[in-house]
Amino acid sequence: ISLRSLGVEQHCRCIQTESKPIGRHIEKVELILPTSHCEETEIIATLKKTGEEVCLNPEAPWVKKVINKIMSNRRR
């Protein structure tokens, strides 16, 4: 059993981040806080349809807007 198979990440997961505003294609967003293994906040979006995982830049204004929009959604 590897640490990785237990879900323990030992390094940063993001090498590069998506620059295009792909907010409308996002199904799920993971916000990962800094740890001893990765000192940056990482944001990983999962896309609708393809399920592709894409890293987003936490400092990009469009990314902040996407998160704010998700958080302001009301129950229907």
Add this chain to the structure above:
Amino acid sequence: ISLRSLGVEQHCRCIQTESKPIGRHIEKVELILPTSHCEETEIIATLKKTGEEVCLNPEAPWVKKVINKIMSNRRR
């Protein structure tokens, strides 16, 4: 192979949400947008140390603050 094993959730994942402000124990947060299978925005936090998954209420002020804090973290 079940749909679930492929990571396809067919219903809401959260039954109840955490009421206590546990922001400092959070390692990772998943924001899951509404789909045809679950019409609510779901927030699932993974806790440090235990790795326990806890559902959070997207409308709770302390939850919004936790998300805002994560988003405003600067690189070190």
